[in-house]
Amino acid sequence: MKNSFLLLLASITIASAQIQPTSSQKVDESLVAKKVMETNSLVKNIPLKNIGPSVMSGRVVDLAVNENNPTEYYVAYASGGLWYTNNNGNTFTPVMDETQTQNLGDIAVHWQSGTIWVGTGENNSSRSSYAGIGVLKSTDKGKTWQHVGLSDSHHIGRIVVNPDNANEVTVGVTGHLYSNNKERGIYKTTDGGKTWKNTLFINDKTGIIDVAVSPNNYNIQYAAAWQKDRKAWDFIGNGEGSGIYKSTDAGSTWTKISTPTSGFPTGDGVGRIGLAVFDDNTVYAVHDSQFRRENSNKKEEKQAGLSKDDFKTLSKEQFLDLNDKDLNEFLKTNNFHEKYRAANVKQMVRSNAVKPTDLALYLEDANSMLFDTPVIGAEVYRSDDGGTSWTKQNEDYIDDLFYSYGYYFAQITVDPTNVDAIYLSGVPIISSKDGGKTYTSINGDNVHSDHHAVWVNPNLPGHLINGNDGGVNTSYDDGKNWFKNNSPIVGQFYAIAVDNEKPYNVYGGLQDNGVWMGPHNAEENTEWQQTGQYPWKSIMGGDGMQVQVDNRNANIVYTGYQFGNYFRIDLENETRNYIQPKHELGETPYRFNWQSPILLSPHNQDILYMGSNKLHRSLNKGDTWETISGDLTQGGKKGNVAFGTLATISESPFKFGLLYTGSDDGIIQRTENGGGTWNIISKNLPQNLWVSRVIASKHQKNRVYATLNGYRSDDFTPYIYVSEDKGATWKNISANIPTSAVNVIIEDTENEKVLFVGTDNGLYVSLNGGTSWESFQNGMPNVAVHDLVIQKETKHLLVGTHGRSIYKADISALQNMTTEVLEKALHTYPLENIKHSSRWGNSWSSWSKASTPGLDITFYSDSDDVYQAKIKSSDDIVVSETEIIADKGLNILSYDLAFSKIGKLNYLKKHKTELKQADNGSTYLPKGSYVVEIKGNGTSENITFEIE
Numbered sequence: 045m046k047n048s049f050l051l052l053l054a055s056i057t058i059a060s061a062q063i064q065p066t067s068s069q070k071v072d073e074s075l076v077a078k079k080v081m082e083t084n085s086l087v088k089n090i091p092l093k094n095i096g097p098s099v100m101s102g103r104v105v106d107l108a109v110n111e112n113n114p115t116e117y118y119v120a121y122a123s124g125g126l127w128y129t130n131n132n133g134n135t136f137t138p139v140m141d142e143t144q145t146q147n148l149g150d151i152a153v154h155w156q157s158g159t160i161w162v163g164t165g166e167n168n169s170s171r172s173s174y175a176g177i178g179v180l181k182s183t184d185k186g187k188t189w190q191h192v193g194l195s196d197s198h199h200i201g202r203i204v205v206n207p208d209n210a211n212e213v214t215v216g217v218t219g220h221l222y223s224n225n226k227e228r229g230i231y232k233t234t235d236g237g238k239t240w241k242n243t244l245f246i247n248d249k250t251g252i253i254d255v256a257v258s259p260n261n262y263n264i265q266y267a268a269a270w271q272k273d274r275k276a277w278d279f280i281g282n283g284e285g286s287g288i289y290k291s292t293d294a295g296s297t298w299t300k301i302s303t304p305t306s307g308f309p310t311g312d313g314v315g316r317i318g319l320a321v322f323d324d325n326t327v328y329a330v331h332d333s334q335f336r337r338e339n340s341n342k343k344e345e346k347q348a349g350l351s352k353d354d355f356k357t358l359s360k361e362q363f364l365d366l367n368d369k370d371l372n373e374f375l376k377t378n379n380f381h382e383k384y385r386a387a388n389v390k391q392m393v394r395s396n397a398v399k400p401t402d403l404a405l406y407l408e409d410a411n412s413m414l415f416d417t418p419v420i421g422a423e424v425y426r427s428d429d430g431g432t433s434w435t436k437q438n439e440d441y442i443d444d445l446f447y448s449y450g451y452y453f454a455q456i457t458v459d460p461t462n463v464d465a466i467y468l469s470g471v472p473i474i475s476s477k478d479g480g481k482t483y484t485s486i487n488g489d490n491v492h493s494d495h496h497a498v499w500v501n502p503n504l505p506g507h508l509i510n511g512n513d514g515g516v517n518t519s520y521d522d523g524k525n526w527f528k529n530n531s532p533i534v535g536q537f538y539a540i541a542v543d544n545e546k547p548y549n550v551y552g553g554l555q556d557n558g559v560w561m562g563p564h565n566a567e568e569n570t571e572w573q574q575t576g577q578y579p580w581k582s583i584m585g586g587d588g589m590q591v592q593v594d595n596r597n598a599n600i601v602y603t604g605y606q607f608g609n610y611f612r613i614d615l616e617n618e619t620r621n622y623i624q625p626k627h628e629l630g631e632t633p634y635r636f637n638w639q640s641p642i643l644l645s646p647h648n649q650d651i652l653y654m655g656s657n658k659l660h661r662s663l664n665k666g667d668t669w670e671t672i673s674g675d676l677t678q679g680g681k682k683g684n685v686a687f688g689t690l691a692t693i694s695e696s697p698f699k700f701g702l703l704y705t706g707s708d709d710g711i712i713q714r715t716e717n718g719g720g721t722w723n724i725i726s727k728n729l730p731q732n733l734w735v736s737r738v739i740a741s742k743h744q745k746n747r748v749y750a751t752l753n754g755y756r757s758d759d760f761t762p763y764i765y766v767s768e769d770k771g772a773t774w775k776n777i778s779a780n781i782p783t784s785a786v787n788v789i790i791e792d793t794e795n796e797k798v799l800f801v802g803t804d805n806g807l808y809v810s811l812n813g814g815t816s817w818e819s820f821q822n823g824m825p826n827v828a829v830h831d832l833v834i835q836k837e838t839k840h841l842l843v844g845t846h847g848r849s850i851y852k853a854d855i856s857a858l859q860n861m862t863t864e865v866l867e868k869a870l871h872t873y874p875l876e877n878i879k880h881s882s883r884w885g886n887s888w889s890s891w892s893k894a895s896t897p898g899l900d901i902t903f904y905s906d907s908d909d910v911y912q913a914k915i916k917s918s919d920d921i922v923v924s925e926t927e928i929i930a931d932k933g934l935n936i937l938s939y940d941l942a943f944s945k946i947g948k949l950n951y952l953k954k955h956k957t958e959l960k961q962a963d964n965g966s967t968y969l970p971k972g973s974y975v976v977e978i979k980g981n982g983t984s985e986n987i988t989f990e991i992e
Contacts, residue, residue, distance in 0.1 A: 086933030101515025124534030133529030139186030163200025192237030216252030250285030278683025332450025437480030486523025553588025608636030623666030655690030672719025706735025725771030777814025802829025885962025
């Protein structure tokens, strides 16, 4: 099979079309179109409810604290928007939910005037660092916002505002993440953003990642330039363009001060730089040096026994002379499969089936081999003459701070009251009291790793506020102890799943926050701090990835962390088994995607599929594996990022072994015989794009959907396709979806015409199989949607966002928006009966809130109109009535099940009974049958319900 597959692959020429970044003009036009869609959407009244979780939080990129009142501050989240507190972080309010993006790079606040400047587009360069739309500004503390330019900046590193003039601003623009562009460098405005001047431009690969200002003189500014080149398969985070610039005229002109004679590194190995200014003369820089370390002359003592590296140099003869006991000890210690023991491995080497170096290769994988990490890494420099000369502060390497991810950090903070007290933000947060010579970790037990922002109180020694991948922490003793400020619901989910329990549970994997599960009806409040029972539970660490739940036993969960490190978890017995497929000795190691796909077969829940660059199948829940394909990608590319991997898997529910795979390099393949033969079915689709989803239809055997994603080329075109012949031909169904990369598509479980799509900027639904789309955003800001799943029994759509955790919507009315319904002037949906309670409107004490009932009456109108709604008893007495201004589409009338004053009088005239008024002043309907009459638009409909 393998040879025939290679011949097939060799015979196919895949077009290498150049993917073009989306123009800022097209993005701007699409944002206008999206606003119009939201206004006209047929489903705009169907609410989406956020169900959490919040406690694990999400990535913070910046803090803005009022120094005169540090209980008041703003927190900017990478993809979760801007949040405000005025009670020291006890509670927060989102202030950007009405804007067109939640992706933030930096914020600056002019406290005296209440002016907020927001640079959109994350300033880090992670896999999920989403682009922004330029600079936003509010002059009323976030009540209203206006877009003030720099639309093609994509990512903004830093904003600084003149404390004496809220209209004078310097912006450091990092620029596009995956492509070259000219709108990068330093931009300055003196008229509040009406006009901008590019005062520093280096080249189209180099942007500005940081700007720092003297606290005594706004005219003195420093800028950190960063040259980088990120591709889906490679990331070069350094270059000749990186360096430090200085301005003495408030950012109008700039001079490069990191010269070969300055003492600061120069050349191709200069990486990301962070800056902190103490006064007019003293400035610090933390540098992610990509220059290589010097070879150590120290001879390390050889450890007892064999090591992996020994096999890289052994000849065949030397290997065969190894002591069997020593070799077996090595094989067992390193968890080689039991079939690999000294005698048979030696036979394999003797017959040239494998080489000694294959034993070393076996212990590595294609992902780990990509990383070449012997770089200098973090280093700190200080200048006491305004940047003319620099002195390296640390004599020893600052290890275990950035690791190989310096591009993600490089933030340094200086205490405004102590020139020698600095803080470095990396994987841990560390502090120095001697100007950067020695360090102490202040990453306490209650502090997440990966730090991006630190604020030091200039008026209260020891008061720190820290933003990291796990939200916000506050300390009052200089980092000895911390407490969390994590009430904002800002989780960054990659994938979600549901089970069939009652109530059902929702599962999901998050960026840097592991895998969590919780009941769908859990309420987000602080009661858990008293009970000790937060409703959501962490079941896995690392970067949480895809989840599959056995539909026969919800205690059996398959999930894991990045690069295919997956486990089978038994929640009941609290056990976990590592289940990643392992290549054979002598084979090239597998390549696993950052978010490796897994799938339980809909035909048999003992059968599990998992994708590397090949497709693997287990018939026994992951205990053992067979590889059922050759390489299903274009073969990988040279670089330091895992690439040429599978990103999505689907199996048809109509036929076991009818499988589809999609790769990160644009290849979709199909097998109809469980992997016996494979066919590429993506030759007629746009090439070289990430296949974000391939989905076999639940409704038609030959139907398959595919979504392609150009985000990693800064191409935000929505690519959505359907095939009715198993991928032989494709039809574009992206229709009227505004420009935004597509992450996920799913079919409705009931109505084959209803489709849902999640993009990097919101959620859409189609009621006609993709001919047209409706915006589906009520209650949810414009945030990236990474995953969608439907809980079939409850008819709930679960929306996994990368920035605002998980939303839930009742889609029962959507499922019934058939052609017949859409052709009617008015259609009312059936109502469920409700159980009567004597507690309605009453409370157990005068201090508690009364419980109140509610009934949502959903109806469809084919036009905007005014409707009359009457609630009648079984004997035709109008017990309540109201008027509703209906929109074209679905409408929801919420009724509190109470009598109107007139309705109560009319009811008592005919019924000689006692109607008791509740504590809240309302009188609720007694048990019985009732009719809802909706009248308007030239027609009327009645619908009944019963209070049992």
